[in-house]
Amino acid sequence: MTTLRDAWEENAHDWIEWARTQEHDGFWEGTWPELHAVLPPPAGGLVVEVGCGEGRCGRKLIDLGHPVVGIEYSSTLAGAARAAAQPLQVVRADAADLPLADGIAAIVVACMSLHDIDDLTGAIREIARVLLPAGHLCVAMVHPFASAQDPAAMHTQLTVVRQPYLVERRYEDHMERDGLRMSFISMHRPLSVYVSACSGAGLALTALREFGNKSIPWLLSARFEKIASAPR
Secondary structure: OOOOOHHHHHHHHHHHHHHHOOOOOHHHHHHHHHHHHHOOOOOOOOEEEEOOOOHHHHHHHOOOOOOEEEEEOOOHHHHHHHHOOOOEEEEOOOOOOOOOOOEEEEEEEEEEHHHHHHHHHHHHHHHHHHHEEEEEEEEEEEOHHHOOHHHHOOOOOOOOOOOOOOEEEEEEEEEOOOOEEEEEEEOOOHHHHHHHHHOOEEHHHHHEEEEEEEEOOOEEEEEEEOOOOOOO
């Protein structure tokens, strides 16, 4: 079975076109404003973006005044982020094996990437390791209530859940909009899995927001603070 990280490489060219079509998806009115709302103000410390893709979130972070380094496993997406008109410094690496020193980052950002990471626990431990004491992890992700739905109902006004919410599972969301196509290969995980992984790595939840205009929210954003060293 294709790994989640390899699925992004397979769909990289579609994603570049999709993400760079301005106002095309929920990033502009939902994801970015909600992530921005949980971000600490720029204080000069390094921001590491885990799963930076083609770089649109990283570019917004730079616009705010943050010094940013992106982490991306897909060679196509990493290359696109580096070659953009507003280039992003990118290190090609797996999120669960960050080639960064301990305590190097004031903030780690995971913008719509945690549900696309194969080894969530390993990635969270690595994020905690590279954070400074009292540093922050800021997250935007598909809300677990939304990812629990039957994929055919995700983009309708219906709420259809055919499998247990508490069971982790892989799902595929194939979208077509304005002549563009994109396939998202992701994991549904209940919210408790994310919170437990963070608390187990010494990260405490300090802010949580939910966003969406349907019967259930489609987006969750959160901020965690490092309160203890990540387990070795």
